[in-house]
Amino acid sequence: xxxxxxxxxxxxxxxxxxxxxxxxxxxxxxxxxxxxxxxxxxxxxxxxxxxxxxxxxxxxxxxxxxxxxxxxxxxxxxxxxxxxxxxxxxxxxxx
Amino acid sequence: xxxxxxxxxxxxxxxxxxxxxxxxxxxxxxxxxxxxxxxxxxxxxxxxxxxxxxxxxxxxxxxxxxxxxxxxxxxxxxxxxxxxxxxxxxxxxxxxxxxxxxxxxxxxxxxxxxxxxxxxxxxxxxxxxxxxxxxxxxxxxxxxxxxxxxxxxxxxxxxxxxxxxxxxxxxxxxxxxxxxxxxxxxxxxxxxxxxxxx
Numbered sequence: 411x412x413x414x415x416x417x418x419x420x421x422x423x424x425x426x427x428x429x430x431x432x433x434x435x436x437x438x439x440x441x442x443x444x445x446x447x448x449x450x451x452x453x454x455x456x457x458x459x460x461x462x463x464x465x466x467x468x469x470x471x472x473x474x475x476x477x478x479x480x481x482x483x484x485x486x487x488x489x490x491x492x493x494x495x496x497x498x499x500x501x502x503x504x505x
Numbered sequence: 506x507x508x509x510x511x512x513x514x515x516x517x518x519x520x521x522x523x524x525x526x527x528x529x530x531x532x533x534x535x536x537x538x539x540x541x542x543x544x545x546x547x548x549x550x551x552x553x554x555x556x557x558x559x560x561x562x563x564x565x566x567x568x569x570x571x572x573x574x575x576x577x578x579x580x581x582x583x584x585x586x587x588x589x590x591x592x593x594x595x596x597x598x599x600x601x602x603x604x605x606x607x608x609x610x611x612x613x614x615x616x617x618x619x620x621x622x623x624x625x626x627x628x629x630x631x632x633x634x635x636x637x638x639x640x641x642x643x644x645x646x647x648x649x650x651x652x653x654x655x656x657x658x659x660x661x662x663x664x665x666x667x668x669x670x671x672x673x674x675x676x677x678x679x680x681x682x683x684x685x686x687x688x689x690x691x692x693x694x695x696x697x698x699x700x701x702x703x
Binding site: 431432434435438439442445446447449451452481484485493496498499500501502 | 511512515518562583
């Protein structure tokens with residue numbers, strides 16, 4: 411489904427900026443979808459296990475993106491204020 | 506509270522500008538079945554829900570709808586990028602341009618400004634969830650009409666299909682929440698009088 415890391419959760423991928431953002435978006439979508447499902451099926455262990463698995467992958471991909479390409483949120487610590495340097499997503503910044 | 510992530514829920518890169526399409530698509534920004542109404546409806550109704558499941562669901566779907574509002578805004582913004590006056594005239598955008606330029610302003614396709622009258626918070630969880638089910642169907646139907654009108658622009662159709670599909674999923678989840686609330690209201694309640702003399 412995604413270009414997920416098969417070695418372990420921490421390993422660095424060699425994805426391009428666009429590919430890595432696509433991975434973060436895909437994982438965020440999957441987690442959102444599982445969250446809505448779990449809201450009405452909180453006792454579904456299979457869904458819960460999937461949520462756990464993807465949440466871990468999401469955190470790693472998100473952090474890898476920020477480390478390599480700049481902040482995705484204002485909570486990312488920066489030495490210079492890079493938050494305003496990258497294009498905004500509505501500008502077609504996902505190229 | 507909310508935190509902003511600098512990404513769209515689904516990527517939008519429209520290669521072919523089309524100001525005329527933007528005129529219709531803006532209805533899903535500020536029209537009667539649009540994403541602004543959807544997010545306000547769910548985020549307002551969540552306070553009065555009787556159970557944990559429906560509070561969570563309204564919170565989380567309301568949050569996703571804010572992301573969809575951003576996506577529809579991005580569509581309109583990209584479809585109207587760098588227009589000349591001739592292009593604005595050709596697309597019939599003069600009334601909108603007069604009041605808003607090419608800013609993204611919450612109006613319906615017919616130019617009616619957004620109003621809170623599009624949403625309800627009825628003080629009744631069953632009535633509210635029934636309204637939410639109808640709202641999702643109306644939004645799905647609107648996206649299908651927009652897909653019909655966008656048939657010559659595959660980038661736009663791709664995004665509209667994604668948004669349409671989300672309405673279908675939300676409808677499913679709201680149905681489950683409604684059944685939960687109805688079961689809760691049907692439960693037998695026992696009133697204990699044991700401690701009346703204590």
